[in-house]
């Protein structure tokens with residue numbers, strides 16, 4: 252506001268708003284939520300079905316047109332590591348500047364599709380998403396950036412194309428071979444609903460989550476240094492298992508379409524057999540959960556599928572660790588927990604628990620205290636609501652959600 256501050260301070264609140272609206276009339280603002288992987292571990296890039304949940308926290312992105320030709324990014328969370336440069340000189344960043352790659356990848360994709368504004372701009376990010384919790388702040392950053400840049404350009408994209416563009420940015424520019432779960436869930440989130448994605452046909456939908464249930468996150472805080480390379484290894488193992496499988500069943504084009512009997516016929520090396528077993532059985536669990544919800548199966552029955560999912564990730568996909576197993580085991584034994592499992596890529600990160608609404612903060616603290624006794628570490632926990640997906644926001648109306 253600069254020199255106008257004194258006058259604005261002496262105006263009534265409504266006048267403030269009017270003056271600000273006039274001052275900021277070219278500014279654009281968006282929000283994209285983080286996500287919880289509800290069920291369907293490592294199925295997205297295997298052409299399976301997944302269930303995600305957009306949470307009531309995420310990343311906000313403000314876009315302000317600039318008079319010169321320098322584009323720049325600033326984030327409250329990484330104050331001294333923003334980026335500035337020109338649109339045709341985008342290069343991959345490293346070290347403390349790596350967070351810029353998600354936005355740079357999106358910018359590059361939008362530019363290649365002629366969807367960027369003529370004028371330069373500054374993007375300012377703020378977040379109410381707990382960091383390093385495995386809630387996919389990266390996808391939220393990509394979607395919030397894309398929506399704001401598109402607005403600055405006076406353009407828009409359908410949700411499906413938006414999610415795909417952001418995934419492409421992550422695959423090609425950031426270099427992680429992720430599937431569509433994170434970007435799809437952030438784009439298609441809906442209050443009181445899960446996001447169902449058929450990753451093969453790329454069909455996105457919403458299904459209501461039973462009322463009287465809640466979702467909690469327990470964060471081990473562990474981030475394996477090799478997490479990206481371990482993710483890529485699992486991805487490659489799945490591709491190798493599919494390649495082997497197609498020698499015997501040439502009509503199949505995705506690992507999720509193999510039955511357990513077919514996998515056992517293949518004579519795969521042990522690691523590939525385990526990965527394929529997980530993928531095949533996890534796919535059945537997602538389908539049972541979805542059909543169970545539609546036919547009003549009891550949440551207790553459905554919750555068991557989440558516990559089974561964790562056991563399979565741990566034993567067959569081998570992307571769990573002692574800390575995640577400990578949390579999943581204790582949560583799954585709790586009376587008010589319907590089902591608990593590791594969520595997201597794995598190798599550290601968080602466990603999600605789907606609970607009845609009588610699961611309380613006191614219960615959560617007991618789990619945290621058990622973890623402390625075992626591992627000597629304080630961990631954090633959060634309670635989230637299924638929420639709406641990425642969207643343009645009105646800068647004068649937004650107030651971050653305090654319900655966490």
Ligand code: GLA
Nearest residue numbers: 292293294429430432595596
């Ligand atoms: C990460 C990836 C997703 C998905 C999950 C595992 O979150 O970004 O695409 O593969 O892991 O299900």
